[in-house]
Amino acid sequence: MIKSPKTSLTIMTNSVLPGETNILNNLFGGELLARMDRAASISASRHSQQIVVTSSVNHVSFDQAITLGSTVTIQAKVSRVFNSSMEVYIDVWVDNPDGEKIKANEAIYTFVAVDINGKPISVDKIKPESEEEQKRYDGALRRRQLSLVLAGKMKAKDATELMALFS
Ligand SMILES: CC(C)(COP(=O)(O)OP(=O)(O)OC[C@H]1O[C@@H](n2cnc3c(N)ncnc32)[C@H](O)[C@@H]1OP(=O)(O)O)[C@@H](O)C(=O)NCCC(=O)NCCS
Numbered sequence: 001m002i003k004s005p006k007t008s009l010t011i012m013t014n015s016v017l018p019g020e021t022n023i024l025n026n027l028f029g030g031e032l033l034a035r036m037d038r039a040a041s042i043s044a045s046r047h048s049q050q051i052v053v054t055s056s057v058n059h060v061s062f063d064q065a066i067t068l069g070s071t072v073t074i075q076a077k078v079s080r081v082f083n084s085s086m087e088v089y090i091d092v093w094v095d096n097p098d099g100e101k102i103k104a105n106e107a108i109y110t111f112v113a114v115d116i117n118g119k120p121i122s123v124d125k126i127k128p129e130s131e132e133e134q135k136r137y138d139g140a141l142r143r144r145q146l147s148l149v150l151a152g153k154m155k156a157k158d159a160t161e162l163m164a165l166f167s
Pocket of ligand 1: 053054055056081082083084085086110112114118119120144147148151153
C-alpha cells in the first residue's frame with residue numbers, strides 16, 4: 001500500500017516552562033530534542049502502524065532561541081520510506097507576540113519499524129503530494145547515505161547519490 005504523507009502528520013503544541021530552560025531562560029536543546037523525538041515517533045507509527053524506534057538523528061539546526069513562556073508548535077511528517085526505515089522531517093514554530101507562527105528550528109530523524117522482538121520489518125511506502133514533500137522526498141536518499149556512511153554502515157564509494165552532490 002502507498003500512503004500519503006498526510007497520514008503521518010503530527011502536530012504538538014506546548015509551552016516552555018521553568019525547569020525546561022537554561023541560564024539565559026531559553027529552552028534547553030535537549031528538551032527540544034526530546035519533544036521532537038516524541039512527535040516524530042508518533043508520526044512514524046501513524047504511517048507504519050508498527051512499533052518504531054529512533055535509529056538516528058540526521059540533522060538538527062537550532063536557528064533561533066526559544067524563550068521561557070513561548071508557545072512552541074512541533075510538526076512532524078514522514079518524508080520518505082525505504083524498507084523498514086522512515087525519514088521524519090520536523091519543523092518547529094514559535095508564536096510571536098502577534099500570534100503569528102515563526103519558524104524557529106528544524107530537524108530530521110530516522111525511525112525503524114520493528115516487531116515485538118526488535119527486529120526491523122518493512123513498512124508501506126509513501127508518495128509525496130506537495131512541492132515541499134517532493135523536495136524532501138528527493139533529498140532523503142542522500143541524507144540516508146550520509147547517515148549510513150557516518151555510522152560506518154555504508155562505504156563512501158557506495159553512496160552514489162551523496163557523491164553526485166560533489167561532482
Ligand atoms: C534501529 C535498529 C532496529 C536497527 O537495527 P539493525 O540491526 O541495525 O538493522 P539493519 O541494519 O537491518 O537496519 C534497519 C534499517 O535501519 C537503517 N539504519 C540503520 N542505521 C541507520 C542510520 N544510522 N541512519 C539511517 N538509517 C539507518 C538501515 O538502513 C535499515 O533501513 P531499511 O530497512 O529501510 O533499508 C537497532 O539498531 C536498534 O534497535 N537500535 C536501538 C534503537 C533505540 O533504542 N532507540 C532509542 C534510543 S534511546
